[in-house]
Amino acid sequence: MAGRGDKDNKGSGSGKRLANKGKKHYNKPQDKFRKRKGDPLPSFSEDVRLNKFIANAGICSRREADVLITTGIVEVNGKIITEMGFKVKPGDEVKYDGSIIQSEKKQYVLLNKPRNFITTMSDPQGRKTAFQLVANACKERIYPVGRLDRNTTGILLFTNDGDLAKRLTHPRYEVAKLYHVEAERPIRQEHIEALMAGVQLDDGEYVKADKVEFIPDSKNREVGLEIHSGKNRVIRRMFESLGYEVVKLDRVKFAGLTKKDVPRGTWRHLSEKEVSFLKMV
DSSP: OOOTTSOOOOOOOOOOOOOOSSOOOOOOSSSOOOOOTTOOOOOOSSOEEHHHHHHHTTSSOHHHHHHHHHHTOEEETTEEOOOTTOEEOTTOOEEETTEEOOOOOOOEEEEEEOTTOBSSSOOTTOOOBHHHHHTTSOSSOOEESSOOOTTEEEEEEEESOHHHHHHHHOGGGOOOEEEEEEESSOOOHHHHHHHHHOEEOTTSOEEOOSEEEEOTTSTTOEEEEEEOOOOTTHHHHHHHHTTOOEEEEEEEEETTEEOTTOOTTOEEEOOHHHHHHHTTO
């Protein structure tokens, strides 16, 4: 299993400033555009839209790529392309602001997040971030799939695969999450039933759990709760609506992935089989 002690891979190099030769100025989506020696060009077997090609290279989102294209700083085979919907063919040379776009290998990293780490890439207040725990997992820039609040522990997936991240967080796909919940006092049976029937949150919306079961030998203070909703702090808010305080919250399963053999605060790469499974969710 990979861990935090892996060799630190640091990117180098910096991007060039945008030229103002009659072109509309546009702030780049990244502070640095890293051109890494030896990286292969993005490989694909069929034509792909230019904005998707740029996004898959890890430079920016598709929407931001559209702006880059219309600004006139993207070239294909030496020709500036401003046409929306333009498709890149296998073997085409694509340049962004004069530099050849290099590929980014897709990375999928599962972290068992500890308490007191916030789910953000950086924090102006200097608090510990979940990203710091996976910073050495790969040289590519990876991002969290969804969020866990500061005091929630458990599975947090990081990736640079934007399409998969969107799929796993979009309500339409109803990705299942399983939590181990501990309340400050015993939970009444009628409240277990209420959680599955649906409770009203502080914003007026109703949310229900798919399944809730008591955990044996917990004096009815702990339950396993499965839910599809990805609303902010949804588990804590559901229990608060019934008058309970959640004192411990651990995500033990996400989209079929578990944290088995991943100690708290460490990470591992997903297997090819796991990645293939996620893409079918």
